Amino acid sequence: MQTKINPPYRTVITLQDLEFGGTQRYAIHLLKHLNRKLFKLELWVLRGGDDMLSMAESSGVPVTYLSKDSWVTPRALWRLFWKLRDENPDVLYTMTAVPNIWGRIFAAATTDSTVIASWRRTQEQQFESLLWRLTDLLICNANASKTHVIRRHRVDPKRVAVVPNGVDINFFTPDSSCRDPRPTVVFIGRLVRQKDPFSLIEAFSLLRKLVPEARLILIGKGYLSSRIQQKVTASGLSEHIELISGAYDVRPFLRRGWLLTLSSVSEGFPQVIIEAMSCGLPVVATSVGGVPEIIENGVNGLLVQPHSPESLAQSMAKILLDDDVRNSMCKKAREMATERFLLENVVKLTEEIILDVVRAKS
Numbered sequence: 001m002q003t004k005i006n007p008p009y010r011t012v013i014t015l016q017d018l019e020f021g022g023t024q025r026y027a028i029h030l031l032k033h034l035n036r037k038l039f040k041l042e043l044w045v046l047r048g049g050d051d052m053l054s055m056a057e058s059s060g061v062p063v064t065y066l067s068k069d070s071w072v073t074p075r076a077l078w079r080l081f082w083k084l085r086d087e088n089p090d091v092l093y094t095m096t097a098v099p100n101i102w103g104r105i106f107a108a109a110t111t112d113s114t115v116i117a118s119w120r121r122t123q124e125q126q127f128e129s130l131l132w133r134l135t136d137l138l139i140c141n142a143n144a145s146k147t148h149v150i151r152r153h154r155v156d157p158k159r160v161a162v163v164p165n166g167v168d169i170n171f172f173t174p175d176s177s178c179r180d181p182r183p184t185v186v187f188i189g190r191l192v193r194q195k196d197p198f199s200l201i202e203a204f205s206l207l208r209k210l211v212p213e214a215r216l217i218l219i220g221k222g223y224l225s226s227r228i229q230q231k232v233t234a235s236g237l238s239e240h241i242e243l244i245s246g247a248y249d250v251r252p253f254l255r256r257g258w259l260l261t262l263s264s265v266s267e268g269f270p271q272v273i274i275e276a277m278s279c280g281l282p283v284v285a286t287s288v289g290g291v292p293e294i295i296e297n298g299v300n301g302l303l304v305q306p307h308s309p310e311s312l313a314q315s316m317a318k319i320l321l322d323d324d325v326r327n328s329m330c331k332k333a334r335e336m337a338t339e340r341f342l343l344e345n346v347v348k349l350t351e352e353i354i355l356d357v358v359r360a361k362s
Helices: 022-033 053-057 074-087 097-110 128-134 143-153 197-210 225-234 251-256 271-278 309-321 323-340 343-361
Strands: 009-015 039-045 063-065 091-094 114-119 137-140 160-162 184-188 215-219 241-244 259-262 283-286 301-304
Touching: 009 022, 009 097, 009 343, 022 039, 022 053, 022 271, 022 343, 053 063, 074 097, 091 097, 091 343, 097 114, 097 128, 114 128, 114 143, 114 343, 128 143, 137 143, 137 343, 143 160, 184 197, 184 251, 184 271, 197 215, 197 225, 197 309, 215 251, 225 241, 259 271, 259 309, 271 283, 271 323, 283 309, 301 309, 309 323
Parallel strands: 009 039, 009 091, 039 063, 091 114, 114 137, 137 160, 184 215, 184 259, 215 241, 259 283, 283 301
Antiparallel strands: none
């Protein structure tokens, strides 16, 4: 049992990297907005990648890189072990796969920290059947993720909480004056298999037959980047697809778009969807993970099955070609973001959950 401690609790958030990603953006939200009277925050990063470093530093929280290598090396893990052992933070909040695994193992071996881990998708990525026992609390960002981890890994339901992502509705605001005059679809996400960008390219090719003037802005990078570029070129779509390797501020692209689309085969609770909604964009996305908890089919967007380029193309065309449908969904998207996903509420809920766990343990 921990010795009794008092606020502000020294709280370390760990990330694998600071490349563009929804989890990274969520972590930075916490760094910026958690109550400093309650939490003394730090960010530890296991490998190089600084796309979002300036955002993290703007929070005023110390950022420590344990390695600047391109992958998580044994040296980085060794430094994590000793840093945890020597500094013994009051709270360790692990995010992304590698910190979720090794952070919990090292904390159990070397500290009496309150250990909180994140589970932000339904795709298997860590050894939860074993690791949840080293965790005081597992925070999921969707009810679908909570249900999955309890059923699949037999996690004690008392050790699982749900905290949805939140959005700053005063930062992500609509601006119709920026909208592209051509029907424009926006995709923002990592170019990895989970996001299934190949189905998106195929769907856009089909969409062009229904909406010949359509354009696609594809923002992201990942290990599939070069293959995506090759597919775009081979499909003869280079003049109609704008490829952008990540963006510090995605608002200009969301405001240019007519809709956001995601073709993922698995998801948790995609941050980019609620950011798009806050900018007044309807969403066409695959019905996976926590996406149906955000998108009400036919109200603020449309849901399709994964691996179905035809359905994706038809749903995008329905919104692009019908002004009444699109305008209604734009309005509803903004309203739902404002009513359900306020960042202030998400931060407050996170604070309450962490405080409950720390006080119970100490």
